Amino acid sequence: MPSDAAAGAPPIEVRGLVKRYGDLVAVGGVDLTVLPGDVFGYLGPNGAGKTTSLRMMLGLIRPTEGTVRLFGRDPQDGVAALDGVAGFVEAPRFYPYLTGRQNLELCAALDGDGAAGRVDEVLDVVELRDRAKDRVGGYSHGMRQRLGIAAALLRRPRLLLLDEPATGLDPAGMRDMRLLVRRLADEGMTVLLSSHLLAEVEELCNRVAIVDRGRMAYEGTLEELRRAAGLVYRLRTTDDDRALAVCEAQPGIADVAAATTGGTVFRADSEAAVGELSRALAEAGALVLELSPSQATLEDLFFALTEGDDADQENGAGRRREPRAPAVERAA
Amino acid sequence: MRPGVLATYRWELRKLRYQKRTYLGLGAAALVPVIFAVAVATQNGQPEDVAFGRYIHQTGLAIPFVLLLFGSIWMFPLITALVAGDIVAAEDHNGTLKTILTRSVERTQVFAAKALATATYAIAAIALTGTVAVVAGSIVSGFNPLPTLSGSTISAGRALVLVGGSLLVYLMPILAIAAIGLLFSTVFRNSAAAVVGTLMASLLLQLVGILPGLEGLRPYLLSTQFEAWQGLLRQPADWAPIGRAAWVCALYGIPSVVAALLVFLRRDVAGG
Numbered sequence: 001m002p003s004d005a006a007a008g009a010p011p012i013e014v015r016g017l018v019k020r021y022g023d024l025v026a027v028g029g030v031d032l033t034v035l036p037g038d039v040f041g042y043l044g045p046n047g048a049g050k051t052t053s054l055r056m057m058l059g060l061i062r063p064t065e066g067t068v069r070l071f072g073r074d075p076q077d078g079v080a081a082l083d084g085v086a087g088f089v090e091a092p093r094f095y096p097y098l099t100g101r102q103n104l105e106l107c108a109a110l111d112g113d114g115a116a117g118r119v120d121e122v123l124d125v126v127e128l129r130d131r132a133k134d135r136v137g138g139y140s141h142g143m144r145q146r147l148g149i150a151a152a153l154l155r156r157p158r159l160l161l162l163d164e165p166a167t168g169l170d171p172a173g174m175r176d177m178r179l180l181v182r183r184l185a186d187e188g189m190t191v192l193l194s195s196h197l198l199a200e201v202e203e204l205c206n207r208v209a210i211v212d213r214g215r216m217a218y219e220g221t222l223e224e225l226r227r228a229a230g231l232v233y234r235l236r237t238t239d240d241d242r243a244l245a246v247c248e249a250q251p252g253i254a255d256v257a258a259a260t261t262g263g264t265v266f267r268a269d270s271e272a273a274v275g276e277l278s279r280a281l282a283e284a285g286a287l288v289l290e291l292s293p294s295q296a297t298l299e300d301l302f303f304a305l306t307e308g309d310d311a312d313q314e315n316g317a318g319r320r321r322e323p324r325a326p327a328v329e330r331a332a
Numbered sequence: 333m334r335p336g337v338l339a340t341y342r343w344e345l346r347k348l349r350y351q352k353r354t355y356l357g358l359g360a361a362a363l364v365p366v367i368f369a370v371a372v373a374t375q376n377g378q379p380e381d382v383a384f385g386r387y388i389h390q391t392g393l394a395i396p397f398v399l400l401l402f403g404s405i406w407m408f409p410l411i412t413a414l415v416a417g418d419i420v421a422a423e424d425h426n427g428t429l430k431t432i433l434t435r436s437v438e439r440t441q442v443f444a445a446k447a448l449a450t451a452t453y454a455i456a457a458i459a460l461t462g463t464v465a466v467v468a469g470s471i472v473s474g475f476n477p478l479p480t481l482s483g484s485t486i487s488a489g490r491a492l493v494l495v496g497g498s499l500l501v502y503l504m505p506i507l508a509i510a511a512i513g514l515l516f517s518t519v520f521r522n523s524a525a526a527v528v529g530t531l532m533a534s535l536l537l538q539l540v541g542i543l544p545g546l547e548g549l550r551p552y553l554l555s556t557q558f559e560a561w562q563g564l565l566r567q568p569a570d571w572a573p574i575g576r577a578a579w580v581c582a583l584y585g586i587p588s589v590v591a592a593l594l595v596f597l598r599r600d601v602a603g604g
Contacts, residue, residue: 106347110437
């Protein structure tokens with residue numbers, strides 16, 4: 001552990017992070033805090049600025065504005081800030097003319113601190129020992145991803161940054177990757193997992209940040225996000241057109257929309273409001289066939305936060321937006 | 333314990349050992365003297381207008397000096413550029429710069445290791461040419477005394493020492509070319525562009541040297557410094573061109589290395 005790192009500093013603390021390339025804003029103001037033990041999902045569509053953010057976190061590119069601290073240290077000050085930190089951005093890259101083992105030996109030589117003695121151990125962890133003598137040029141994409149994890153583990157990290165680790169893997173490879181990340185997290189490693197695979201994040205992560213077009217749309221726990229979105233009700237009646245009109249006029253009922261799969265979806269202020277609605281529907285002659293609450297999935301929330309109108313984007317960087325009506329419609 | 337330049341340098345050398353271009357360069361450095369020696373053995377002619385050209389049938393020790401003169405035009409600059417122009421750019425191409433820059437060595441150390449590996453390769457190429465030229469030349473023309481540029485004759489042993497000294501002097505412009513290649517490799521981020529650019533820079537300087545009206549520039553051109561070793565082949569030795577070569581080559585090489593280092597330290601590693 002870095003002796004002079006700020007005591008108790010979080011594994012990652014990013015404030016007002018901006019990266020501009022001329023007029024292009026790749027990252028428009030990211031704030032996030034990853035706490036010890038987090039499996040932190042860093043979500044966003046392709047091109048949202050996730051990889052650029054990760055590169056700044058690892059000191060590979062300089063922020064235009066803002067700060068990154070890893071355990072209290074600035075990666076722009078030198079590689080000492082990467083003590084206890086490992087990972088990869090985009091696909092892990094290795095020397096194609098060297099074998100898997102040689103690539104790991106090279107990484108270990110540049111790590112020092114006894115990493116050379118851990119090559120066999122990490123090859124076993126990612127189940128690549130049988131292919132360690134083969135040149136990386138002949139490796140499949142999945143094998144390179146696993147080698148990337150092995151190279152990261154050589155450093156015995158307390159913080160692991162992984163950029164789309166399951167991208168390009170077949171279903172079995174994706175499952176194995178998730179199991180590996182889960183296992184590492186269970187062993188106490190803090191993980192930042194950049195991904196656009198929502199099921200992966202939902203399965204693995206306790207906290208998430210959602211970034212869209214370079215700006216923060218949300219940071220917090222999945223539970224808080226779901227709570228903010230609230231319950232979504234799905235309604236089917238004998239007369240859906242009339243039911244839609246009744247819902248829109250009913251106090252305590254909001255975000256009413258016709259569901260793409262038929263019926264109506266809405267949010268309610270309280271269960272009492274739902275009870276009042278069912279009475280109103282019966283009085284209007286739209287008899288209830290189905291009225292059921294459902295929790296919005298991460299996918300619903302993700303689209304609600306990332307497919308908002310442009311006005312939201314202009315309202316400032318790092319602002320937390322609440323999930324909006326589109327989530328309701330998708331939930332149906 | 334944090335690794336340093338030495339550990340990184342060892343791996344830079346190891347990487348070079350696994351790359352075809354290294355063997356292409358070193359192979360050319362070894363093969364050209366052999367081809368030249370075979371030509372000497374099978375032909376009666378000799379390059380009369382080149383220093384030591386007229387002695388190549390008389391002593392094999394003349395052959396390395398003739399090769400140094402011929403090789404300065406494009407052979408040695410190309411052999412040097414093959415690795416110097418590639419050593420950073422190849423990391424860009426493979427996307428491996430991010431792999432090594434997220435370990436525990438500073439960028440300065442990575443750069444220093446690459447610069448040292450480039451220099452090591454250039455030294456190996458020149459040493460290989462010199463050694464092969466002496467051996468092959470001695471086989472075809474004998475290990476005999478060598479006439480100097482002053483008209484006197486020195487023993488074969490003394491000539492051999494002067495071959496070594498000349499190779500050392502010759503290294504100065506070679507290392508300056510390597511520095512330019514390293515700069516282009518860092519700035520262009522493209523191996524082919526950096527290799528060709530380095531060679532073109534070398535050829536351009538030679539072109540400037542033969543343009544009429546620019547004779548005043550000649551002593552300060554890098555291409556001229558490839559002839560500085562001839563000072564050792566005079567009796568007494570003329571150190572003036574060697575001294576000038578030292579500072580002129582430093583004038584080309586040091587700013588190139590410093591500029592390459594600054595670019596390398598400040599660059600965004602956004603690819604790969």
